[in-house]
Amino acid sequence: xxxxxxxxxxxxxxxxxxxxxxxxxxxxxxxxxxxxxxxxxxxxxxxxxxxxxxxxxxxxxxxxxxxxxxxxxxxxxxxxxxxxxxxxxxxxxxxxxxxxxxxxxxxxxxxxxxxxxxxxxxxxxxxxxxxxxxxxxxxxxxxxxxxxxxxxxxxxxxxxxxxxxxxxxxxxxxxxxxxxxxxxxxxxxxxxxxxxxxxxxxxxxxxxxxxxxx
Amino acid sequence: xxxxxxxxxxxxxxxxxxxxxxxxxxxxxxxxxxxxxxxxxxxxxxxxxxxxxxxxxxxxxxxxxxxxxxxxxxxxxxxxxxxxxxxxxxxxxxxxxxxxxxxxxxxxxxxxxxxxxxxxxxxxxxxxxxxxxxxxxxxxxxxxxxxxxxxxxxxxxxxxxxxxxxxxxxxxxxxxxxxxxxxxxxxxxxxxxxxxxxxxxxxxxxxxxxxxxx
DNA sequence: AGCATTGATGTCAGTCACTGACATAGCAAG
DNA sequence: CTTGCTATGTCAGTGACTGACATCAATGCT
Numbered sequence: 001x002x003x004x005x006x007x008x009x010x011x012x013x014x015x016x017x018x019x020x021x022x023x024x025x026x027x028x029x030x031x032x033x034x035x036x037x038x039x040x041x042x043x044x045x046x047x048x049x050x051x052x053x054x055x056x057x058x059x060x061x062x063x064x065x066x067x068x069x070x071x072x073x074x075x076x077x078x079x080x081x082x083x084x085x086x087x088x089x090x091x092x093x094x095x096x097x098x099x100x101x102x103x104x105x106x107x108x109x110x111x112x113x114x115x116x117x118x119x120x121x122x123x124x125x126x127x128x129x130x131x132x133x134x135x136x137x138x139x140x141x142x143x144x145x146x147x148x149x150x151x152x153x154x155x156x157x158x159x160x161x162x163x164x165x166x167x168x169x170x171x172x173x174x175x176x177x178x179x180x181x182x183x184x185x186x187x188x189x190x191x192x193x194x195x196x197x198x199x200x201x202x203x204x205x206x207x208x209x210x211x212x213x214x
Numbered sequence: 215x216x217x218x219x220x221x222x223x224x225x226x227x228x229x230x231x232x233x234x235x236x237x238x239x240x241x242x243x244x245x246x247x248x249x250x251x252x253x254x255x256x257x258x259x260x261x262x263x264x265x266x267x268x269x270x271x272x273x274x275x276x277x278x279x280x281x282x283x284x285x286x287x288x289x290x291x292x293x294x295x296x297x298x299x300x301x302x303x304x305x306x307x308x309x310x311x312x313x314x315x316x317x318x319x320x321x322x323x324x325x326x327x328x329x330x331x332x333x334x335x336x337x338x339x340x341x342x343x344x345x346x347x348x349x350x351x352x353x354x355x356x357x358x359x360x361x362x363x364x365x366x367x368x369x370x371x372x373x374x375x376x377x378x379x380x381x382x383x384x385x386x387x388x389x390x391x392x393x394x395x396x397x398x399x400x401x402x403x404x405x406x407x408x409x410x411x412x413x414x415x416x417x418x419x420x421x422x423x424x425x426x427x428x
Numbered sequence: 429a430g431c432a433t434t435g436a437t438g439t440c441a442g443t444c445a446c447t448g449a450c451a452t453a454g455c456a457a458g
Numbered sequence: 459c460t461t462g463c464t465a466t467g468t469c470a471g472t473g474a475c476t477g478a479c480a481t482c483a484a485t486g487c488t
Contacts, residue, residue, distance in 0.1 A: 020465080020466090041443090041444070041445090042444080042445070042446085043444090051466075051467095052466070052467055052468085053445090053446090054446095054447090054466080054467065054468080054469095055465075055466055055467075057445085057446065057447080058465080058466080061446095062445090062446085063444095063445065063446090086418055086419060088416070088418065088419065089416070089418055090410075090413030090414070090416045091410060091413060092410050092411060092413045092414055093413060093414065093416060093418060096414075124346070127346065127349070128342045128343065128345065128346045129342065131342065131345035131346060131349060132338070132341065132342045132345060135341070135345060153382075153406065154406065154410060156382070157378065157382060157403070157406055157407055157410060158410050160378040160381070160382075161375065161378060161407065161410065161411070164371065164374040164375060164378060167374070168367075168370070168371060168374075189371070190411075190414055191414075192367065192368065192371055193371055193375065193411055194411040194412070194414050196304075196305055196306050196368060196371060196372050196375065197306060197375070197404075197407055197408040197411045197412075198408070198411075199304030199305060199306045199307060200304070200306055200307065200310075200404055200405070200408050202302070202303070202304045202307060204300055204302065204303055204307060205300060205302065234436080234437090255472095255473065255474090256473080256474070256475085257473085265437075265438090266437070266438055266439085267474090267475090268437080268438070268439080268440095268475095268476090269436080269437055269438075271474085271475065271476080272436080272437080275475095276474090276475085277473095277474070277475090
């Protein structure tokens, strides 16, 4: 069974020039915070660590991607947890198990996560990239659920609900005034979504039905 | 009370050169379908309707945005319907009402919607833009729900669940093999999400709990 | 009719993200 | 010491997007 560190560890550490990648990512975050994303040029980032624009693009496909290196690891973690969830777990329970393990991922990097999120929240281009990462994560989760024998429709709906919940939990977890644990916030959000959907049963004096009957 | 056509009608029609915008959008979709998004240049699109690259950018902020002109109207429609939903409707019912009216929007434009979606599905850049539109729509819905007196947490969760459901419905509605009505697909998806969330109650032989107790 | 105004468009020069082709240099293994 | 691999540099180029300024036709006012 893979441990968290197994999954997180980047196996292929080339011996020279150990961490151009890391240094570029750090410099990028710093500059994005100082000058803003749009007002910092890739050449600047590279120069700040003694490298060239061209080298930056050999490490990151994109000016945006430099902030999203960890999302692959995140996805691997969630998927792995979901596949190991108890066989009798329902789809939403499996997703919950997958999301719960992320608490251990963010706890140590709280301050970094806040800075990163501050930049993203100021930059539409980065928000768009974040959304595509979430979308990719949803697909990964849906796939994992299908391997648990769940049909595609249920799997993708469950996965996307998982993302909705993840985003809600993360936003509140990151908030400086938050006191609650990751797991606690997760349970609250799950419960809230369940409650919301139970609201489907409410009898209406017919407004929806009115159109349907036409 | 505003009608659909009231909302959709673009009030400020300048009399000259009435539809450079429309013609650019049409040419763009056509070219994106033929050559693919990345292999068509903005200059080409403009040239195809006898205009200049610079003029394109006066009508659309972006090479992508040319495919998303109708999303503002869509958002206005949904929001308007939600605000007019019966007072006793639960949050998810209000959202359902909002989504239902979209059936009338897509039915007449089915073929166009399919072509547009075909291009988007082939182009990551456009998928990202689509996700930001959905995100914006979610914010609009959440705001509308808050104006109905719903707290922010419930409102934004309901709104994002609404988006998840919308995407599921739309994807199936667009599918050439689909026979079901928009409303029918909507009801199915709502019911499915409710069922999924009900799966939270399943008693587990403890896998989730195991970690929590540690 | 004549003239000033306004809004849509054109022209031009420039910035910056990103790419392909080719060159260099350090370290490793034989 | 030579051969090879890999990270990096250099350079030229494309295409999205912007700002500044010019043009031109339709409008409205006199």
